[in-house]
Amino acid sequence: MPGTLLRLITSADLTLEPQTAAHADEMFVVLSDPAIYEYENAPPPSVDWLRSRYARLESRRSPDGLEQWLNWVIRQSAGDLIGYVQATVREGGTAAIAYVLTSACWGKGLASQATEAMINELAERYSVHALTAVLKQQNQRSMRMLQRLGFDLAPATQHLEHCVQPDEHLMYRCLHKAGSN
Numbered sequence: 001m002p003g004t005l006l007r008l009i010t011s012a013d014l015t016l017e018p019q020t021a022a023h024a025d026e027m028f029v030v031l032s033d034p035a036i037y038e039y040e041n042a043p044p045p046s047v048d049w050l051r052s053r054y055a056r057l058e059s060r061r062s063p064d065g066l067e068q069w070l071n072w073v074i075r076q077s078a079g080d081l082i083g084y085v086q087a088t089v090r091e092g093g094t095a096a097i098a099y100v101l102t103s104a105c106w107g108k109g110l111a112s113q114a115t116e117a118m119i120n121e122l123a124e125r126y127s128v129h130a131l132t133a134v135l136k137q138q139n140q141r142s143m144r145m146l147q148r149l150g151f152d153l154a155p156a157t158q159h160l161e162h163c164v165q166p167d168e169h170l171m172y173r174c175l176h177k178a179g180s181n
Contacts, residue, residue, distance in 0.1 A: 006060065006070060007125070011117040014110065016072035019084060020058055023073045024051035026081045035103035039136040066091060068126070074101065074114045082110065085118040093129040095122055096162075112145055119149070123175045131173045134164055146171045 006018035017023070028047045037043060044050040057071050068089040074082050083101035090096075097118065101111045122128035133151060135142045154162075154172035164170045 006072065007121070009072065009117050009121050011113050013077055014114050014117065015075045015077075016085060016114060016117055016121075017075055019054055019071035019073050019086075021051045021055040023081065024054050027054075027073060027084070030081055030083060030102045031100070033102045033104075036100055039139045062088075070118075070122075070126070072114075072118060074110070076105075076110075083114070085114050087118060087122055087126075087128075089122065089126050089128060093127050094132070095126070095128045095130075096132045096134070097122075098133065106141065112148060115145070116149060119173075119175070129175050131175065132158075132162060133171045134162065134168050135171065137167055137169050143169065143171075146173075149173065 008018070009016035019027075024047055028044060028050050031050070032043050034043070044053070054071075057069055060069055061067065062069060069086070070089060071084060071086040073084050076082055082105045083099065085097070085099045087095045087097045097115065099111055099115050099118075101114070105111070119128075119131065122131070131151070132154065133146055135146070151171040151173040154170040158164075158172070159170055162170050
């Protein structure tokens with residue numbers, strides 16, 4: 001199937017590397033930043049747990065085969081890993097995206113740069129034409145970044161379809177490509 005083998009993606013200041021179990025040690029340090037979890041989730045319990053999770057994700061497919069799981073770690077030009085971007089691509093050209101960066105990199109445009117690089121890859125290589133992202137309503141930093149990237153609040157009618165909780169926002173972006181796919 002086209003697009004199953006993830007490519008390295010480069011942008012002005014970053015490289016997105018296909019995430020593998022070999023990234024677990026470096027990413028455990030990144031994901032141990034407590035500021036990341038201000039609004040939700042928790043740090044991974046151990047490096048071994050993270051390595052095992054990353055190994056499962058290397059299949060790049062959901063167990064039922066209906067979704068592609070695309071995960072990249074973000075590396076700065078200096079060589080340090082600073083976070084990840086990910087997309088769950090569904091049949092029909094839609095994808096749910098997520099991203100996490102260490103707090104030391106917030107406010108520098110790096111999350112936007114990494115996310116936009118992934119979005120371009122999704123459109124060009126995976127024929128994605130519509131994106132969603134779910135975030136906690138209190139997370140205004142993430143809301144502003146998504147709005148800068150062209151996302152809008154999705155209609156409330158879509159919240160049930162995407163399992164959005166009452167304290168969350170569903171953001172939506174339609175990708176328009178010139179010419180044919």
